[in-house]
Amino acid sequence: MLKIWGRISSINVQKVVWAAQELRVPFERQDAGGKFGGLDTPEYVRMNPNKLVPVIDDDGFILWESNAIVRYLASRHGAGELWPGDLRTRADADRWMDWQATEFAPGMRDAFMQLIRTPQDQRDDDLIAASVARSNRHALLLEDWLYNRDYLTGKAFTVADIAVGAQAHRWLGLPIERPETPRLQAWYQRISQRESAQGVLTLPLA
Template sequence: MRRLWGRLNSVNVQKAVWGLEELGLAYERVEAGGAFGRVREPAYLALNPNGLVPVLEEDGYVLWESNAILRYLARGHGAGALWPEGARARGHVDQWLDWQAGTFTPAMRDVFWQTVRTAPAAQDAAIIARSVAEAEACAAILEAHLRGRAYAVGEDFTAADIALGCAAHRWLHLDVARVERPALRDWYARISARPAARGALPPLS
């Protein structure tokens, strides 16, 4: 039995859901985190002592951290597809997974929380402006990399596109002014049209 714990409005849960759907793996998703609670309950903390989502359970095996889950799924079920052949291609997939988690998503965290999850009267324009500037620097890096490319790594869709795609979904749907990035837009349109993406990328909330 395979179970994924986490709410779908979490960008980290979206990565795991997209990976599972892309690979056609059967799973049950259990709402947890945010308004659904559960993550501070002893039973959940026994799965993930951080009290965060997502958590993957698979026949007694427990794994947390969204990109670790994505790597596990890709390596175990998507070798040659989500997880390309060749050490150098895999190194580039890892590079973009780490950049998404450590750079791009943190850069936009404050603007997301301020504009999506904070009441308008309580929003801080300075915090929003700083976060937008940091996210724009990341978007410029991604734009330059994607120019002339169909996918993030090599000629095929990989786990890197899933992680980056979930972050781009958040960035491109924030209610802020952004620099137009045509390569980023074209790549996002291409990957978000995949059937597996449709159920993994809900409106921001």
């Protein structure tokens, strides 16, 4: 059985859990990281020398990096569907997964860490403001892209919607002022109502 290490409050663990649920792959998840610790043990470091979550063990195959894990699970269990069969559609999905990791997530990180995980009297308002501005710009990019698209690559739900959807969940949950994004909101409603998103996009930010 697939085993997943990582606390469910981690966005990167959420992506992997969501993908496994979408693919109906049975799995066991073990809390690790954050208040659960366990990332410095020799056993864990052998699996992931970065000392981060998530990590999976799929019948002896160890893999870390959340987007790589989502791609692996989708290609193994959902080829042609969650993992698009058409080369250009798959490249499009890859592009959005990379954008989530290199643009949307880094731009939002300071706002999330300051507003959700930092006591109010210790927050850096300038850091928050800069991060919120970057996050909102990224959200507006998504808003424009979703014109005449049900999902990020068109008409079908793919790995791209999992990666970017988990990040959008954070953006929509932050106590900030946001621009009007009706298309993004409609897309988020579509993906959050999927059975596989329950227990992931239904979680409060923590």
